[in-house]
Every structure is written in C-alpha cells, then in structure tokens.
Amino acid sequence: MFGHVMEDLTPEEIAAASQLYAPLADRVRELVAATVLTEVPAPDVAKAIQLIEEATALLGTKAVEGSFGVRWTPDGKRRTWGNAIVGLRNPIAPPLDIRQRGDLTYADVVIGPQYEGPPTLVHGGIIAAMLDQVLGDAAVNAGVPGMTGTLRIRYNRGTPLGPIRVQSAVDRVEGVKTFVSGQVIVDDAVTVEAEGIFILPKAVRDLGDNPPPGILAPGD
Numbered sequence: 778m779f780g781h782v783m784e785d786l787t788p789e790e791i792a793a794a795s796q797l798y799a800p801l802a803d804r805v806r807e808l809v810a811a812t813v814l815t816e817v818p819a820p821d822v823a824k825a826i827q828l829i830e831e832a833t834a835l836l837g838t839k840a841v842e843g844s845f846g847v848r849w850t851p852d853g854k855r856r857t858w859g860n861a862i863v864g865l866r867n868p869i870a871p872p873l874d875i876r877q878r879g880d881l882t883y884a885d886v887v888i889g890p891q892y893e894g895p896p897t898l899v900h901g902g903i904i905a906a907m908l909d910q911v912l913g914d915a916a917v918n919a920g921v922p923g924m925t926g927t928l929r930i931r932y933n934r935g936t937p938l939g940p941i942r943v944q945s946a947v948d949r950v951e952g953v954k955t956f957v958s959g960q961v962i963v964d965d966a967v968t969v970e971a972e973g974i975f976i977l978p979k980a981v982r983d984l985g986d987n988p989p990p991g992i993l994a995p996g997d
C-alpha cells in the first residue's frame with residue numbers, strides 16, 4: 778500500500794540502524810530545546826547557525842525523498858521511525874516509548890520546553906497529538922487497528938511541562954470501529970481525558986482476511 782515500504786533487513790541490520798539514528802534524533806531534540814532557551818551572545822548564535830547549516834547540508838547529500846513512510850520486513854516487523862510522535866528518527870517526536878501492560882497502553886515521557894503552550898504548560902495541540910497516537914496504539918495492540926475517525930478531548934486542567942503519563946484502553950469494538958478512551962496523568966491526577974473512534978479504512982478492509990504482514994502490526 779502507498780507509503781508502506783518492504784525492506785529485506787535482518788534484525789541485526791535494524792538494530793544497527795537504530796543505534797545509528799536514535800542518537801542523531803536525540804542530539805537534534807536537544808538542539809531544539811537549546812534553541813528555545815539559549816541566551817548566548819549574537820556571535821555565538823551566528824556560529825551555531827553556521828554549524829547547523831553544515832550539518833543539514835551533510836545529511837542532505839543522500840536522503841529519502843518525500844517522507845519515511847512505514848517500513849516493514851517480511852516477518853511483519855514494522856518500523857514507524859518517521860512518525861511525529863513516536864518516530865525513532867524524528868526529533869519532533871517527544872518521543873513516546875509506548876508500552877503495554879495487560880489492557881493498558883501507556884507512555885511515560887518528560888515533556889520539554891519546546892512543547893510549551895500556555896506558560897509552563899504543555900501545548901494543547903501537542904497533548905492531542907500524543908493522545909491520538911496512544912489511543913491509536915491501544916486499538917493496534919488489541920488487534921483492532923484503525924485510522925483516527927473522531928477524537929474528542931476534554932482539557933480538565935493545565936498539564937505542566939515535565940514528566941507525564943499518557944494512557945489508553947479499548948472500550949469496545951463495533952464492526953470496523955474501535956472505541957478507545959485515554960487520559961493524561963500528572964502526579965496521579967487526570968489533567969486531560971480523550972475518547973476516540975478508530976476505523977479500519979475501506980482500502981484495508983478490501984484487502985480481505987489476509988492483508989500483507991506489517992500493515993496492521995504494532996510499529997516501533
């Protein structure tokens with residue numbers, strides 16, 4: 778399917794790529810936070826701009842065109858490394874390391890200053906994006922995945938920057954629709970609640986009972 782790329786990689790090759798690119802994304806993530814907060818003198822800012830331009834030019838000498846897409850191997854292992862919320866290669870991603878315990882899907886993450894909305898609080902759009910992903914992953918983990926059709930969010934109180942938990946669980950399944958609820962939790966208090974409807978798209982339904990491995994599998 779469009780955006781799904783099949784790669785015949787061994788687990789060792791995937792591990793090596795992870796070890797190569799995860800630190801790159803981590804360093805750029807630190808760079809973003811440093812860019813928001815720096816108070817160095819103008820010549821140092823100019824020097825930083827020059828170094829960043831050099832790094833960007835170097836990385837651009839060979840690169841994927843368009844977007845990273847979803848890569849998968851014949852054993853059904855899926856990599857969503859470009860994803861804006863969980864992508865291992867994506868410095869925009871907080872990133873969320875989404876785990877599963879029983880029926881609960883959750884991520885514990887520290888939200889840095891680059892995600893500020895109201896002063897000292899996490900931007901509401903960033904919260905919505907994280908909930909979208911974590912609710913979606915609950916549907917995937919339950920074996921009833923889908924694209925977000927509807928996402929309702931209630932912001933009960935501000936969510937401070939810093940450590941938060943984002944969690945979700947499937948409530949029920951009706952045909953091709955999976956109903957999922959979730960919360961953002963800070964210091965044992967729920968700051969945000971969400972409800973989502975995740976729908977297995979018609980294009981995937983049309984593939985029948987045996988879609989190619991990887992299309993519906995959890996990513997990492």
Ligand SMILES: CCCCCCCCCCCCCCCC(=O)SCCNC(=O)CCNC(=O)[C@H](O)C(C)(C)COP(=O)(O)OP(=O)(O)OC[C@H]1O[C@@H](n2cnc3c(N)ncnc32)[C@H](O)[C@@H]1OP(=O)(O)O
Binds near residue numbers: 911925976992
């Ligand atoms: C490419 C492969 C992906 C495979 C799947 C695995 C994904 C693994 C993701 C992992 C985690 C992701 C986490 C981040 C998730 C995102 O960010 S997704 C990006 C944001 N969402 C989008 O871009 C979705 C855009 N919308 C669409 O593509 C289509 O409208 C949808 C939502 C897939 C539905 O299209 P459709 O399959 O043609 O729907 P249709 O046959 O008309 O209706 C089916 C049923 O759903 C209902 N329905 C339709 N639209 C809606 C709606 N918006 N709200 C509520 N109900 C609706 C219909 O009423 C109908 O209900 P029933 O009659 O069965 O009771």
